[in-house]
Structure formats: structure tokens, C-alpha cells
Amino acid sequence: MSSSATLHTANDPSHVQSHFGIDTALAHRCLAAALSAGGEFAELYFESVTSSSIGVDEGIVKSASQSHSRGCGIRVLSAERTGYSYTDSLEEDRLLHAAKTAALIASGPATVQVQGFVTATVHDLYPVVGLDAEITAKLALVQRADHAARAYDGRVTQVRAGFSDEVKHILIVASDGTWASDTQPLSRFSVSVIANDSQADGGKGATARGSGGGGGRVTLDYYTTTRTPEYFAEEAARQAIVQLTAKAAPAGEMEVVLGPGWPGVLIHEAVGHGLEADFNRKKQSAFAGLMDQRVATDKVSVADNGTMPNRRGSLNMDDEGTPTQNNLLIENGMLRRYMSDKLSAKLMGLPGTGSGRRESYSSIPMPRMTNTYMLPGQDDPADILRSVKRGLFAANFSGGSVDITNGKFVFAASEAYLIEDGKVTAPVKGAMLIGNGPEALQYVSMVGHDLALDEGIGTCGKRGQGVPVCVGAPTIKLDKMTVGGTGH
Amino acid sequence: MTPTDSKAELLTHAQQIVDRAMRAGATDAEAVVYEGDEFSTKVRLGQVETLTESTSRAVGLRVFNGHRTASTSTNDFSNASIERMIRGAVELAKITEEDPFAGLPDASAYSTLRSGEGLGIYFDDVYQLPAKDRIEMARATEAAAMAADTRIQNSDGGTFTASTMHKWIANSRGFEGEFRKSYCGIGCAPIAQDERGMQRDGWGSSARTLRKLDTPEEVGREAAKRALRRLGARRVPTQRASIVFSREIARGIIGDIFDAVNGDAVYRNATMFAGKLGEEVASPLVTVIDDGTMMLEPGLGGFGTLPFDGDGLPMQRKVIVDKGVLQTYVTNTYTARKLGTRSTGNASRGLAGAPGIGSGNFYLQPGTLSPREIIAEVQNGLYVTEVLGSGVNLVTGDYSQGATGMWIENGVFTGAVEEITIAGNLKEMYKNIVAVGNDLVFRGSSASPCIRVEGMTIAGS
Structure with missing residues (x-):
């Protein structure tokens, strides 16, 4: 394990429980069920993802969407064998059913005890951000990209720009005592353009495409300070214009x-x-x-x-x-x-x-x-x-x-x-x-x-x-x- | 909602979500509910390596606020979550901008088929086998490959998968429909090795019903044959030569025609086929069809056969290219409006977002020559069994892919080749198709017989 100075204690368990509604007693019951047929290792992976995207196309903000999904995947290992089952319901009966399904990769009596949980210490590499409040700010960003790509060169005829982001909460609990959680933001800006030049290629005309984009586990201000919509849009337009004469x-x-x-x-x-x-x-x-x-x-x-x-x-x-x-x-x-x-x-x-x-x-x-x-x-x-x-x-x-x-x-x-x-x-x-x-x-x-x-x-x-x-x-x-x- | 909800309740659920969205201020709304289950297992070197078994479901909502639109989705069916999804969509549709072409199809346009009954796309036998028999199918597939030759001592395993998907769709213009699809498949990926190195290949069989699967022995033997023939693969010098695309690879080349006539790319002028309706775009040997209504045999629908498309419109049979001449683009409701035509019933609907464009059963009509006869005609050339990479540009037609295959001299195979590229331009490649095989088989929703193409460049040593 790294001894990096950025290590910190994982998210407060109560915060994670608000997402998944599970406590150590329930986790213990699920893991015991997963190990009930003789598996050597069992793991619960809880995940909740909220994502959104917004896109400008032909100069119109045509699309906006939001999605939410959550679920739990239960894994049981027995030597080189993996049993797996997942459920999108986090009710105890569904979790136990998935645990018993995954358990069947092994066959025999339970041999392994669930260890006492130890909260993992993990890195602190990215901010914890929300998604919801900033939709109008995102809308302004994609509009800026559209304008910048068109302004770059008159031969740019089609511009599509999009911004998508997600926040993922995960909680991992395993029979080896693992209790670890993280909140992972991720966002991405993308621009794609089509350029046309009827004079290119000796009058035969040419069409080319170009794309730009980027992002990371960052806050929205990354896109107004470090990498602006104009930066990505001009890169996409530049590539398409270069390709016209390739x-x-x-x-x-x-x-x-x-x-x-x-x-x-x-x-x-x-x-x-x-x-x-x-x-x-x-x-x-x-x-x-x-x-x-x-x-x-x-x-x-x-x-x-x-x-x-x-x-x-x-x-x-x-x-x-x-x-x-x-x-x-x-x-x-x-x-x-x-x-x-x-x-x-x-x-x-x-x-x-x-x-x-x-x-x-x-x-x-x-x-x-x-x-x-x-x-x-x-x-x-x-x-x-x-x-x-x-x-x-x-x-x-x-x-x-x-x-x-x-x-x-x-x-x-x-x-x-x-x-x-x-x-x-x-x-x-x-x-x-x-x-x-x-x-x-x-x-x-x-x-x-x-x-x-x-x-x-x-x-x-x-x-x-x-x-x-x-x-x-x-x-x-x-x-x-x-x-x-x-x-x- | 609990997993014991009846199927009818989920359709009611889709309708209720539409009704609630309308009451929340939408001018139109469409909800789609998916429920599916999945079983998959992999047996490697005779031992079960993975086994996954699960069910899942999700709901997606698309709303309109006049000509503004937005969409939301969730897999959490609690009342609070559904309420959040509905309110989220209605709010988002206030901040998007007016798009005069956005909107649901007219009520008169919807498919009269509202279920998959009679289409032969759902068979409950994919779940009839007990788990141990499914594992045995995977084991037997790998075992057949391993037994084929002593040079096969390793494998990435034999697999068996089965899944079903049930989809319900309802909208505020009165359309409601549902269908179920089933799927099962076996496959394996053996690794052959001799003093010259290691090669992997694979083969599989998939079907809507267990009755139509190839046997594990057939699949295993074919996979072994394909891995073994790659051993000792060499490179060839850079040159121009004839290329015969096996049907598995020809399927991708012909599939590029579908992407090039995609109405979305056409209205953006982002395809080499924009503005080419009525023009010769391929050899007269080339007739390409998209048929969302096709039956493979009585009682058995094709992999791309459905009762209605993602907009709820009827699936259709269209000749896309007739003896080399481009006849039509493929559209959904939105792109048809953009192009001033009628939808060809090619809307594909995921959980979130506006419908995209997808194929029905898309294929190149077979010719009369067998693959053997086509290969026998080639003096010097390449039979392509695998392509690697993403070097296809549908705007310009530029095509360049890594390739693996068999070298052909005087009409016979003279050994495997690899680590070469094949390059050309699709606009010319389609016109340079000089032979079309008679070996069309549907192993998925798109298919092609083998084809021979002249004028491409092979880059090698």
C-alpha cells in the first residue's frame, strides 16, 4: 500500500449508509449466506450512480438527460472459480437471494468465517461534487463550444458538443474484513465537427471530421479555467481543417x-x-x-x-x-x-x-x-x-x-x-x-x-x-x- | 414494486408514468420499461471459472415541452425514485431549446402489431435446462476444441449464455406495445501452440431457441480449426492483391453501408453516401436489404425482427442498394423529418435519450458461387478471417484495418498471414466487388456471404 501523504480515512460510514441503507449486521448476514456453501471469499459491491448529459447540435441545445442506477453485485471465490449474482433491489431478501445464488459456485459446508470489518484507508485524489445545481452552467459551456468551433473557420459546417458527468458511490464489504467506500466524480467534454470545402482536392471537394474533448475527476470550474470549451472546440475544428487537405x-x-x-x-x-x-x-x-x-x-x-x-x-x-x-x-x-x-x-x-x-x-x-x-x-x-x-x-x-x-x-x-x-x-x-x-x-x-x-x-x-x-x-x-x- | 409484479402491471406502470408526466406539465411523453434476466457460465480447462445469474430492470422516460425534449431513467422502482425521474424530465425539458423537428410520431403512423406474438423471437426453452446441463454445454464445447489436436493445450474457456429481455413501451399518443426476446449461445476460444508461437481464435453459435444452436462438438471443432490454421502465420510484402473477405468479415464491410445510409449522418452531410440517392454506389452484383419483418423459417424470426421500432412504428423491408444503385436512406421519425421523408422504421430505443437508428435484419443478397469457387479463381491474394482496429472513416470512405487470414496462390491456401494491414476506400471497394458468395447464413441481425474485392493495398514487410 502506498504511503502517500494524500491518504485519508474512507468516507464516514453513516454517509455511505444513507446511500445503501446497510449496516454491519446486514452485511455480515449477506456474507455468511454467500459463504454458506463452502466459498473461501465473499464480497458485496454496492454501487449508486447518478449521471447527466447535455448536448448542443446544429446550434440548438437538443438534448438533456439524467439517469440513476444502483445495485449490488455479490461475488464468491472458491479456488479459481467465481460465482456472481447481482440485484438492483437492495432489500434484504433480494440481497440474500443473490448471495445464495453466488454461493453455489462452491459445494460443501461453510468453512470460512467473516472477519471483523476494518475501515480501509484510501487516497483523496478528487473532489466530492454534486451534479444537480449546475445544469444551466453546463448548458452555457456547450453553447460556448458550438460558437467557438463555428468561429474557427467558415468551412466548419456541423458542430456537436456535449458535456456528461456522473457521481458514483461505492461500498465494498468482504469476508476478509474489507469495509471500503469512495465517492467518484467523473466528467467529460466532447466536441465533434464536420468541415466541408468544395474547392479542395482540385475542385472535387472534400469533407473531413475532427474531434476534441477531455475531462477527469474534476469540478465544473476545470472547464472554465484549465480547459475551456474554446480549447476543445478549436482543437476539433483545427483537426478537421487539416484533414481537408490530407x-x-x-x-x-x-x-x-x-x-x-x-x-x-x-x-x-x-x-x-x-x-x-x-x-x-x-x-x-x-x-x-x-x-x-x-x-x-x-x-x-x-x-x-x-x-x-x-x-x-x-x-x-x-x-x-x-x-x-x-x-x-x-x-x-x-x-x-x-x-x-x-x-x-x-x-x-x-x-x-x-x-x-x-x-x-x-x-x-x-x-x-x-x-x-x-x-x-x-x-x-x-x-x-x-x-x-x-x-x-x-x-x-x-x-x-x-x-x-x-x-x-x-x-x-x-x-x-x-x-x-x-x-x-x-x-x-x-x-x-x-x-x-x-x-x-x-x-x-x-x-x-x-x-x-x-x-x-x-x-x-x-x-x-x-x-x-x-x-x-x-x-x-x-x-x-x-x-x-x-x-x- | 416487487419482483412478483405481473407482466401486465409493468405495462400499466409505463402508462401510469406517461400519465403522471403529462399531469406534471409535459405536452407529450413516452415511457419504456425493460426487464431482463441473464445466465452465463465459463468453463476453463474443464473447471467452472465463472457463473453469473441475475435479473434486472429499469425504466426510461422521454418528455416533450412543445418542441423541447429531455429524458431520464432509473432502475429504482420506488415511488420516490419514479417521482424524481418524472419531475427531473419535466424540469430538464424547460431548459433545452426549441427543435422544430422534435416530437412523437403522428398517432396514425403506429404499428398495428403491438406484441411479439407469432414473430418467433421468444422461446422459454432457453431457461428449461437445469444449471448443471448448461455448465455441461460449456464444458463440452471447450472439450471438443481441446480434443481436436495435441497442439491445443490451453484455452480461454467454453461458454454458455442465456438471456431474456422484456420491453414495454407506452406514450401519450395512445401507443402501447410490448415484446419479449430470448437468446442463448455457446462458444469457445482455444489457444493453439507450437514451436512457432501461440495463437488464439474462437467460434460460437447463438440462437433464439436451444433447438437452433449448433452442437458443442460442432462449435468446438470449428474453433479448434480456426486457431490451428493461424499457427506459423507470416507477414507478406507490401503489395496490391485480390482480397476475399470471409463471410464473418464481409458482414462488417457490408455493415458499413448501413452506417453510411444512416439518416442522422445523411442530414449532417457526414457520410460519403449523402446526396447519392439513385446513383451507382456499388458493383451490379451488390443488392443490400434491411428487413425488420424477416422470418428465418416458419415460426422463427430473425435476430433483427421486432413487432415495432423504437418509435412504435412498423418494421419494414427495404432494398437499400439494388444491383449497385442506392435506393433509400434509413431513418427514424426525427431524421425522416429532417430529410423531408417518411420514417423507414429504423428507430432504436435505449433507456435514455432520443431514439437512434438501428437495423432490422441487414444483409447482402447471396450470389451463386461457393467460397471454394471464388478462392479457386484468385491467382495471388488474401482470404481475410479477422480484422483488427477502427480504421473506417465513413465521411471520406477511407478504410484501413489490421488483418489476419490465409494467403492464396493459384487458387489454394498456402499458409496463414498476420500483422499486415489492408487499405482502400469504401467507395471504390464497393464498386470493385467482383464476386459474391452463396454462403449467406444469419448468425446475428446482419449477415453477408463472402465477397472478393479488387484494388486494395496490403501493407506488410
């Missing part, structure tokens, strides 16, 4: 430079997923069995850090009640740590890393990333570009994915340029990068000193569960990567 991306192997920030999604796909403990426990990962071995050049160090204040991927504790940590996964090219949840840590004899996450009360937790990034190096970003004779500079991506088993990953560049004789030249469209995770890390030859995290737009999907994450990296040069375009 030509076809080249095809084949070449040198590739990734810009700082969101291109760190490469690290997330090529490395991060392969270092989640469950894939390694089941020997399904291309990184299985490589602990303390060299997996990258010595310029490469990668961390998954759940303890960064206000970040989209940050958590005071994970969804099993374990405080998050700053985990150094790769240190100067050597594999140092897998990300684990309670089940994998126990079965593999690993230290807990605070990486057990789940999408909601209806989902079984598993090892997941938080904020994952490559640590900064020594190189000047300008020198990195200057070192490339002919290659691709990828400034932004629309997303990526990976096949954990063979390590193959792809990601699509939404903004990319040719590099010719050390200079960034023409924008290109439709560039896809493809590689093999362990192999790509061998080609990292330069690492900039300009580490940046993305603006707070990422959602990571695994086995059908989405969780908010951040990615990041400094400017990086890979000596060889395959670019999938149609040009020459």
Missing part, C-alpha cells in the same frame, strides 16, 4: 514518430494489456513467463499509476477496496510487475497492485489499467523529428486494439503527417499502424522529455467491460513500424 497515407515499413499524449495508447495496447495478471496466470499473454527479463530497449520504462490527482483513470481505491498504487511495470526495459486483482494476486503469489476494476455492479472485477504511460527520456522532441529521413509523424489516434495472445496490435491515426528529411510536411489520412507488442518495444530508439497524458477521453474495453482510463507518453521514435495506407 492525402493518402503511405504503405509499408518505415520510421514512425509518435507525438506526446494520446498516442500513448500504443503503450496501453502494445504493453499494458499483456501485463494484466489474469492473462499471464492463464498463460495467454505474449508476456507470460518474462518477469525480470528484458522486454524492451533500456530507454523504455512504463508505469500504471492510479494515484494521480483528478485524472480520468485515477481511483482512491480499486473496485475491490484496495488503495491504488503507482506501479512501475517496465523499468529501463526490464519487466518488473503485473497488474493484479485479489484473485490473481492470491493464485500467483503476487503483491496487490490496486488494479481490480469493474464496469458496474453487474460485472465481475478483473485486473485493469488506470493511468498508463511511458516515462520521459532525455531526447529533445525536435531532435527526434530531425533524425528521420522518411517516415510518419502520428499526432493523434482514434483508437486501438490488441490480440493479447500473439501480441499483435493496431491503431488508427486520426491526425498524421509525413516526415521528409527531418521536417514534418504533408498531412495524411487513413493511416493505420500495426505491430507486435514485445517486438515494437525493441524498436524504441529515442524517447522525448515531453511526457504528457491525454486530455481524459479514454475508455478501455476488456471482456465487454468498459472502464475510464488515461494513456500517456512523451514523443517516441520507433525505428521500424508497418504503416497501412494506400499511397506510396
